[in-house]
Amino acid sequence: MSFAKYKSNIENGDTVMLYLGFDNMHTLVIKDGDTFQTRYGALRHSHLIGKQYGSRVYCKKGYLYVLHPTPELWTVNLPHRTQILYSTDISFITMQLDLRPGSIVVESGTGSGSLSHSIIRTIAPTGHLHTFEFHDQRAKVAAEEFDIHGISEYVTVTHRDVCQDGFQLDHIADAVFLDLPKPWEVIDSAKGALKHQGGRICSFSPCIEQVQRTCNTLTSNGFVELKTFECLLRNHDVRTVNLPLPDLGPSDLVLHDGSVTINSSTDNGKQNDITEETDTGTESEKTDKDFIDANCLKTESEEQIVDTSDKSKRKIDSNDLRDSNSDTKRPRFDKLKLQNTRHDFDLIGCKDDKSFFFKTSAPTLQMPGHTGFLTFATLYHSN
Ligand SMILES: C[S@@+](CC[C@H](N)C(=O)[O-])C[C@H]1O[C@@H](n2cnc3c(N)ncnc32)[C@H](O)[C@@H]1O
Structure with a gap:
């Protein structure tokens, strides 16, 4: 394994x-x-x-x-020895550092090894991770875990204070990742670890003052394209909303410009109060059509096809009295189809004859907030 x-x-x-x-x-x-x-x-x-x-x-x-x-499952299950990075930040770091199989990466500190596992999975089988940790026990446990998890061949764990003694790596790395209280103290050494043709660096810091200092040092060391990001996760809960089916007498519901209006039939079958649009095939109408297809709605022209194919089953409602020469397409609720749709996995439907349900989502009230800022920069040439 x-x-x-x-x-x-x-x-x-x-x-x-x-x-x-x-x-x-x-x-x-x-x-x-x-x-x-x-x-x-x-x-x-x-x-x-x-x-x-x-x-x-x-x-x-x-x-x-x-x-x-997987690294993702490990991140949510690992024994915490330090604060750790989670998959939202990790995936963004992986992409922004341009990590791939074969990449050589330098990381400090190792901490609980949450990020290390993901880096290793990405750069294997031809890449290598050099990870540095100044806490003796943490460095030891991380090395043991890498061994148990069958990934020790892709990683070298070094017990060292990198702020004091640097990485001591000579132009071998494609990328450097820093999760340290004072990242600006190792940027010079990180520059020496990056390949001669340069590479990418990322620093994770919880405070904006740390970011400012890091950015100043990156700039004075020749790093360019500095960008700082904050990744915030926004969870949504899927909910089912139940509403009573409106009793609108002989009229039908018409979906118009994204809102529901009443299709009144008092004018001898002629539509009133509704601005009709012809099907010009614009992008916004296509979007409406997708919504209609997915949500038990159908356009009038579709309904006419149904009507001509089986007149005996024709349902008499206000729209049947309309001018048959009309070439307009107006989406309408297909009540019958709606009422036949009763499954939990449907997006919209009826559980009984009096009410209908639809699935929606809302952001959860409590969400993980700020973890830290991710500052990325590029070095185009390292002497
Ligand atoms: C927040 S943790 C890193 C967590 C890690 N990114 C993860 O996802 O599990 C920071 C680590 O940096 C180590 N550290 C702090 N200063 C250091 C230094 N000067 N040299 C090496 N490691 C250092 C700490 O001991 C700590 O374990």
Whole structure:
């Protein structure tokens, strides 16, 4: 098992992720003969050996999934020894540093190894990560974890104070990542670690004063294209809203310019009060059409095709009394289709004859806020 390579079946000694729910996961190192207690009952490790990753596994009172480890799952399950970087920032860092298989990366500090796991997965199998940590125990534990996770061949962990002693790497790196209290103290050394043709640097700092100082030092060291970002995650909860079906008498509902208006039939079947538009095939109408197709609505011209094919099933409503020469297309609620749509996975439909539901989403009230600023810069040439 390796965080950088995938395989199908679980073996003794593998690190696996037990998924009992979105906020209930466990990391487990498989040891034949051991037992792990879950909220669904005991799970014998031997029961997992030979099973396919991704399998559903039954305990006495329920089931769980046994997943192949990934850096993303590790990030949400790892034992915290420090503050860590999460996948929102990590994915942005990976893209902005232009990391790929074969990249040589320098990182400090290693901390809990959250970012390190993702970097390694990205740069393997031909790249290498040089990670520096001045806390003795943290450096040791990180190296042990890389070993257990089958990725030690892609990483060198060095126990060192980089602010004091620098990286001592001579023009080998494509990218440098700094998560340090005083990143400006190592920028000169980072420049020496970057390849002669230059490369990218990123510094993560929680405070804007740190960012300002880092930017000044980057500029004075010849780095250009400085950009600072803050990644904020915005979660949305999917909700089902139930509303009573409006009783509008003999009239129909007409979707008009994105809003619902009443299609009154009092004028002997002639439309009043509605500005009609011909189908010119503009972009905005296409968007309306997509919405209509996806949401139980249909345009009048579509309805006419239905009507001519089976007159006996024709539904009499206000629109049937309209001028048949009209070439206009107006989206209308297809009540019948709406009422036949009762499934939970539908976006819009009726659960009974009196109300209808639609799926929508709203941002959650509590969301993770500021973690830090990410400052990126480029060096085009390093002497
Ligand atoms: C916030 S943690 C890094 C977390 C890491 N990015 C992760 O995702 O798990 C910062 C680490 O930098 C280390 N550190 C601080 N100053 C250092 C220095 N001068 N040299 C090396 N490591 C240092 C700290 O010991 C700490 O473990």
